[in-house]
Amino acid sequence: RPLVGNLIGEGHVNYVLMYNMLTGIRVGVSRCQAKIKRPLTDDDFTARHKFSFDIVGNELTPSAKYDFKFKDYAPWVFRTLREDHFQIDPADYLLSLTSKYILSELGSPGKSGSFFYFSRDYRFIIKTIRHAEHKFLLKILKQYYTHIQENPHTLLSRFYGLHRVKLPRGRKIHFVIMNNLFPPHKDVHETYDLKGSTVGREYPEDKAAQNPRAVLKDNNWIKRGKKLEIGPEKRALLTEQLRRDSEFLERISVMDYSLLIGIHNLKRGNRDNVRRNTLKVFSPDLPNASSIRSSIKSQAKVGAHSPEAIAIRKAMRSSDPKRLGEPSRTGVDDSSSFHLPEEDDHRQQCLFYQDEGGLRATDENDQPMGGTIYYLGVIDILTPYNWVKKMEHVWKGMKDDIHKISPVPPPEYAERFFSFMKGIMRGGELDERFKVE
Ligand code: ATP
Ligand code: CA
Ligand code: CA
Known part of the structure; x- marks a missing residue:
């Protein structure tokens, strides 16, 4: 059943996992977001940031309800993809994924056993993936990045993040965050x-x-x-x-x-919309919208919206001819004479x-x-x-x-x-x- 989700509340089998995923994303993403934007380097494609959560907390990670480890893969690459190529506002992203209102679960619609979760506004999907898929995405990340850069109108899945949660008994869950292709406020018939x-x-x-x-x-x-x-x-x-x-x-x-x-x-x-009714509180322990918003605002002063960051982004834009979306001309079908329009600045x-x-x-x-x-x-x-x-x-x-x-x-x-x-x-x-x- 596409698009209609079940609620995940305390007591749900995947509640702890979801709580950990969302807490990890919130801490990982805001940590990266707090830094001044800079151009990507080769090392960014293989970078991993590790976080260790427990009830006590430490200087790097706030205290959490459960013990778990969280790994953020290539955070700078995904940040750049989100901000420069997919036009995702950092505050929207965090709010939508991790504020205290829920996620709903689509369950496991495919044969693969992957689980799908919607962010509370249905814009984003969290999909658990196999270890092999995870390794594969890392392997092709640079090629994927280049393809996105050269094809602003691509139809491929938009990956916004790649993460791993490790539970105390050693179970590792890999997941990606991607775009929901379907509209949040419209029925798909x-x-x-x-x-x-x-x-x-x-x-x-x-x-x-x-x-x-x-x-x-x-x-x-x-x-x-x-x-x-x-x-x-x-x-x-x-x-x-x-x-x-x-x-x-x-x-x-x-x-x-x-x-x-x-x-x-x-x-x-x-008429048939049932989705709106499924939004309920996910967890009272996650921060509410206004506290996330204000922490992003204070980070933004030194982060993505600083004059330095804006200048760097502008410089990157004007110096890279590849970003113009010129079609390749290897095909012989009737559409090869067609230009995909230049991206808007x-x-x-x-x-x-x-x-x-x-x-x-x-x-x-x-x-x-x-x-x-x-x-x-x-x-x-x-x-x-x-x-x-x-x-x-x-x-x-x-x-x-x-x-x-x-x-x-x-x-x-x-x-x-x-x-x-x-x-x-x-x-x-x-x-x-x-x-x-
Ligand atoms: P399998 O490998 O068995 O095909 P899977 O678990 O890898 O399954 P997908 O093929 O990625 O799952 O997706 C299964 C279904 O979930 C799709 O047919 C679609 O209905 C829904 N779905 C997947 N990705 C999206 C998306 N980005 N936006 C909206 N719906 C999606
Ligand atoms: Ca499939
Ligand atoms: Ca699959």
Whole structure:
């Protein structure tokens, strides 16, 4: 069930873990935020900050309800990503994630066993990840950073932080903080998770009728004959960005990612909204909004908003031609002649999240139509093609078409993914691989 969360209060099985995660984030992030902004160095990509929490507290960490250890990975890189590339206000970020009002839990929607939590305003998602995914993100962090820098309009998951909590008996939990693709104050009437694979990629249609929050898959999309209703201009822009993003995913050798699409129907509006009611107090021990705000304000004087910091940021901006978002010109499809617009100096707001946080449907004259807003992005991008996936490839390939199963080598996955996504846009056509009866 996407987007509707359960409350986490004291007594919940994951309460202690959540408390520790949030306390760690609050202390870790504000520690980094308190320093004067400076340009990134190579060492920042491998840096780790460690914190040890206990009931007593010490000069580095305030006292906490439980004993645990917290590790903040590459804090300067994520700070720079948040502030310079994703336009996240530091105060908003901390407030949303760690003030005393809750988080709600989405549970474990995928097969992987990862848990998802929403920040209290639904802007951010905390996803627990496997150790392998964690190591992988660190390994490609520099490439990811460069891709984000060169592609202000990227559709890839926006990672805002990477952390680890270690509980006293040694259990280690890794997690990332990322963007919620879906709007906090709007109902999403249909959700699709699309890979370009057609084997086992179907949510039972009879069950879908009863569950408007089901996450539908490739075969549901194909059988329903759906199209992304966007005009030539948005088609070209989206195609170009998807091409660049899938080239990147091929380069870092991952697969199993998907394009998540949420569809909001303006005529249906937000009648069915249940989310607003789920906001309740998470923990009375976490600081309240005004105390977080005032501590950020006092840090800001020496931190991110100091004249020095602003000057450094300006200097970095003007000296880096890569930040202009020039498209690469290796592709031969019809969109390669299309320029993604230059980023705005102040807010390089993502093109695809411009219409009420999403992408408005348009007709063939590029005029708004049909009362539809799409929310889309490429998610689950940390799965390398390792030996487990190679085994799955061979195993599943014996039973089904080896080119239609989900686990295929990254170059084939990227090509198939891109080709499928072009095919689902209005005017596009799905080739033989994507035919289902
Ligand atoms: P698996 O590996 O089995 O596919 P996973 O645990 O890695 O699953 P994801 O594929 O990342 O999980 O996500 C599962 C579902 O959670 C998605 O289909 C989507 O409904 C929801 N979801 C994931 N990321 C986001 C996001 N950034 N914004 C909104 N919803 C999301
Ligand atoms: Ca997935
Ligand atoms: Ca996954």
